[in-house]
Amino acid sequence: MPRSPRPMPRLRPLALALVLALPVVATAQTPVGEEAGRPSATTLDAVQVTAQRRVENIQDVPISITTLDAETLGVLGSGGGDIRVLSGRVPSLNIESSYGRAFPRFYIRGLGNTDFDLNASQPVSLIYDDVVLENPLLKGFPVFDIAAVEVLRGPQGTLFGRNTPAGVVKFDSVRPSQEFDGYGRVAYGSHDMWNLEGAVGGALSERWSARASVLYQRRDDWVRNTQEDAPNRGFEGYDETAGRVQFLYEGDGFEGLFNLHRRELNGTARLFRANIIEPGSNRFVPGFDRNVVSNDGVNFSDLETWGGSARLRWDFGQYSLYSITGYETLESLNRGDIDGGYGAAFLPDSGPGFIPFPAESADGISDHEQLSQEIRLESNLAGPFNWQAGAFWFREDLTIDSLNYDTLAPGNPQSGHAVQEQRNTAWAVFASGQYDVTERLTLRGGLRYTQDRKDFSASVLQAVPGGTPVGGPFLVDTDVDDISWDASAVYAVNDDTNLYARVAKGFRAPSIQGRLAFGGVSTADSEEVISYEVGFKTDFWDGRARAGLNLFRYDVDGQQLIAVGGATNQAILLNADKTLGQGIELDLQAWLTDNLLVTWGSSWNDTEIRDSDLGVAVCGSGCTVTDPVLIGIGQTQALIDGNPLPQAPKLIHNLTARYGIPVGTAGGEVYVYTDWAYRGEVNFFLYESEEFRGRSLLEGGVRVGYAWNNGDYDLAAFGRNITDTTRIVGGIDFNNLTGFINEPRTWGVEFTARF
Template sequence: MSVARSPRYAVLALSIATAFAASAVVAQDAAPTQPPTKATELQTINVTAEKRVENLQKVPISLTVLTPDKLEAFGEAGDGVLQLASRAPSVYAETSYGRIFPRFYIRGLGNSDFDLNGSQPVSMVYDDIVQENPILKGFPLFDLEQVEVLRGPQGSLFGRNSPAGVIKFDSKKPSQETTGYAKASYGSLGTANVEAALGGALSSHWSGRVSALAQHRDGWIDNNYTGKKDALGGYNDRAVRAQALYEDGDFSALINVHARWLDGSATVNRGNAIELGSDTFVPGFNRDQVTQDGRNRQHLFTWGSNLHLNWNIGDYTFTSITGLERATMYSLGDVDGGIAVAKTPAQQQWVTAFPSETADALPHDRQITQEFRLASNPQDQWNWQVGTYYFNEDIAIANYDYNTLNNHALDGFAVQKQRTTAWALFGSTDYKINDDFDIRAGARWSHDSRDYHVDRFLSPIGGGPLSLAASPHDARWSGDVTGTWTLSPNVNVYARIANGFRAPSVQGRVLFADTISQAKPETITSYELGLKSTSWNNRIRLNADVYSYTMHNEQLTAVGGDINTTRLINARKTDGYGAEFDLEGYLTPNFIVTAGGSYNHTELKDKDLSVAICGAGCTVLDPLNAQGNALIDGNSLPNAPKWIGTVTARYGIPYGNSGEFFIYTDWNYRSEVNFFLYDSAEFRGKPLLEGGLRLGYNWNYGKQEVALYGRNITNRRQIIGAIDFDNRTAFVNDPRVIGVEFKTEL
């Protein structure tokens, strides 16, 4: 902790102490209330994984639910949606853009493409609206009911671009009951978080809810080249959501409006940070310092609205879901992460082969979606639903390059434009053949077309003006069939066969190339055998599965390398298999533990597939072809850890009539990952174990709480990503953050 920041801690501590005392007085003066029943068994978790409300234990899908208490702990240090990395079996996430461009992987399947036009095989759905562009996927997590992670192809009900799975976010909805909360925290690095929500009845038919989030971090990384202290690493991230719900008999309408504003640093690249021949930091590396001659800043504004309409018509429910999402952003970074000319001999180790300073922008991104769905109301034997879906996106992307040595003058400019139209017809059915056997099946017909155009106006490498276009399109079936056997009231087993696809993609980063690249549609067929069980008087819940899949024409992105560009390629075949489990249990009424883990094996099978190797000097472990490219047949997929594990534990000690001291800890682990398609000694991340700790006291039956927290409490320093075209540039995880938090509920 620096001296300059210590007064803030004193003010914060005084504020929290005052709030603590005031809340205690209110609690003492208030009339006695009926204490809530102490949970001694696991509560039923309802999910909407198949677009209807069902008990988690009855849904035959590999599925993890992250509840608000877990999300609250994971995000205490200001982490965005990337906090979900390794927090559920088979789920990993990374980014090279900072807080605005998460890239998710499920069962090893993902996409490391950093283009704003990049598609991903993990679909993210926020309040039933698909967030297609990667920029939209970074919306902060606050005031959520829960997060559902659906593993494996979801080709029937979610369709295109979900061959790996779906991550589904559900906001807390308005109700006639007055509810709300407010919480504030402050920690090291000047990390501050304020979050609040308030909802209740507006009239006999209308209810509303408003929630907001503000996150801040001071700059904490010094730039030794400019001499500026705390120059990088800071941000101001704000988001708001307003909802109104109308209910009248068999009709309801839910209106949702949301927005996000972000200003701060882009990812801070660390030039020459990786030791040649090793995946370790070079001597003298300091996470709190950089030596850079380029600029770094980031701005984002997104907003959207959606309308959910439901009519209950006798034995059926008709649903209409309309969504609009818009985004603008600009992100500028010192890509090489170092300097061109050293001012002192000590700076010589940070000199890079050539300066690279680039920016990407979204002048506009507009997405419209519409879904109509007709479903049977819940029946004992037979349930079904049918629907239509429409998607339309209009996006413009600007790519810039700046001459660092010429006062950062613009020397490269290109604009990409794309219009995407997709539509689908889908249906699913669930039929209970007898008391012990149930079968589910679904199918979807999808059509996808894109009109893509890119214009280069200025090239940093001497290329002239350029104009290129492409119009990929595709149409195909996807679906699933699942059988579920009820072995006892508390044990189900299921077998599932599912397929899915990702629509064709196009890539056109033409600042450093004269061509665009396209990828054919990828398809996947997956087999899964699972168990869902509860035991010990409903105090233990264990869900587990094994799976295997084969993917054809997997879309891959060859990033960087010695050709200094990206290109899309298709791998002839990719095989994967593994196992996953989720465990939750009350060991005592005051001690609850959760655990999850996975083993994921991935293997590329394409003897002729090759990619460019590093341009910065590295130790390539793959065989090379005649052109000097790496042959990647047999390699695992990038950013695909074999092992993922997560554990949480909470122990409470009752105190007085309504209070409790508690300790909560969470730990997540992922094994080694490769950053690129080719294998090298340098560009990989060592196994990573990070933990969090929370010590606190709550009173008034949990309605008020004060706690000390720590994230990355072991202060682990780890390489979590890299750039390979100019030098051995690294991305690094955040240091330990320790702070204090106060929360109150209505």
């Protein structure tokens, strides 16, 4: 029988917490500098963001935003980590991947997409240098020579170009300038890890300047394969190169910024490990050794991407006109041993544990092209009202190859081939404005009309034994339009504290998937989200501290979900009637002393799927399903009404602390920096089971260094995941209790020179 939906906790206790916090903030305005009887202390710099496509103080923007600066990004990436190192580093942000470094999946406030198909859309949009990166393989572009990262939580569908019902992660590269500057950085660490990056830029003429940035990362395989005759003797190594060159023209009333970038990744795919989960629990089996596996399949991950953009701006005094043109293309192939072990139960030898039959597959994009164009007109008026309006156009064409292999035959020959082709064309018009009602009260609002069309074709060219026969093409097309909007208000309590409220509607276009090896084509209709948010932002303690606290609630109608694997061995798109979410987010920064800077971020998210009739196939791996089960003809389903969203932790906390001691008179400093991120438990799939529920994860880093010549030179020792915490962070719902784990501990040294 379906169980009764669990009641959503009301917002009243959280609202009470917000109200109670206000007197504390007001009290904290008491000066602590010279007026308090001691010398003035170090204060926080103002943070400028472009969350509303204008440069503004973060305190004035009625959106829940967290930023990460260049120093923090450098610390997080010192161990050679990819974009996933940002996971948990801001409230309500989770990032995971079943592809490793190639295909990050983003979740904000629990909203994301666990779909592993290469045309999967995500409700979190990634904007890199003002250009949307839609394909999930593009979203893993490395983080280097970045000025700042902005994480915008909640729907951003008015001003940003694609699928943003959950939020936006926005990267801005360091721009060229007329001043000659740059840096070089080299790090070496465990497992023969090298992390080299650098940039140089300056004037080419009175009008032109340029900047070139490069990154090189490598690591040896650190996992040994005990199968001596296997194609791969080791795993988890990588070799990655990326580069960016920018040219900036600054004329009279005109500016043009031109960008070319490229990435090349060669390494191993995500390493799946057979039967590492103890039945009936979410812990490792006794004797688990993260440094050893026994696989008999081929494993590799190859990815090449490159792209360019032209960002143009014309100034006409009271108005500015912007044009943003983007182009991206990629080619990829990712192959792995899906069963995570060797042999099969019907052979004399197999393992680890029970391997019913072998599974080895690959997915790749053989042809891809993304084009986008935005035109935007912005006012710069002296009066109380300003506005911006524009149009956006997007097109993506891609071809996906899905391949299967016969692991038990000599040479692992190809045994299946399916092809998907998709063209996605979208256009939109939008307008946004803000009005200063009084000196203290500002109102904002915006509208966006979007039209989105997908044309999809899938064919089986070579049938997998026992799978879908040769056939096709199977054709599907979708054509929808939608209106997104937002409305907000900011009220300045005083010069240091702002209250804000926001309501916004977001939209995600329909999705199509055609994994045809053992199934057909499935479609999920568009989803819509309404989000409500209230909060405050304040500077206090005489400028030495800053805080932001907000409460939110959202309702999603028709949320797109993916039922992955299970006893049916299929990946099927679904729509849930409704999903509810609510929570609280806190950002805090403070100079506790002139030498000690501390930051703290925290979030509590509660999500719930509400659909009394929605069921998904139970696991095919013998797991312990805890949901109500409905036994039907030919299929057993778990009813997921009341379940939280997958990969949606209730709790995320993060902490950084930096303590510096001045040394000498030439700008020297000895410093210690530590950072910690906590992610609560998560479900890996839509159904709940004892085995496929990830335990909470706490990872920390440390950095001890000496900087001299006013920070121009820096020598440091560092550690990542210093407690060597090992957790199962994802599972494969297939034919055994297969999982994959987090990154190992890394120790290293790093030297940086700036000029």
